[in-house]
Amino acid sequence: QVQLVESGGGLVQPGGSLRLSCAASRNIFIITTMAWYRQAPGQQRELVADITTGGSTNYADSVKGRFTISRDNAKNTVYLQMNSLKFEDTAVYYCNARRGTFNLWGQGTQVTVSS
Secondary structure, eight states: OOOEEEEOOEEEOTTOOEEEEEEEOHHHHTTSEEEEEEEOTTSOOEEEEEEOTTOOEEEOTTTTTTEEEEEETTTTEEEEEEOSOOGGGOEEEEEEEEETTEEEEOOOEEEEEOO
16 A cells, blocks of 8 residues: 655744654655645645655745755655744644655644744
8 A cells, every 4th residue: 555654743842853754655755756745724735845756855935944855765765854943834744745646645743833
């Protein structure tokens, strides 16, 4: 069964760091662009960052310079390192794999930034 499994969310103070992980089935990881999205209460889901199979990255303006997306092809895992977290980063973070019409979502992991 093809699936994505996220981990690493939690509660952190402003200015703190978290690292999210998303493990993917081998048969999709090597051919898909991987991405992290987030959705805050009452808001639409938005792209945070993505990374192609070749390693090219793209970031939302709101996280540039603070978040880093990376992938480990040997471990079939994509990461999101989040530094200098702000209150407005609070959301459910979703892992996504896509290629053409193929589009798969993880179950989401909560990130809460609070003092």
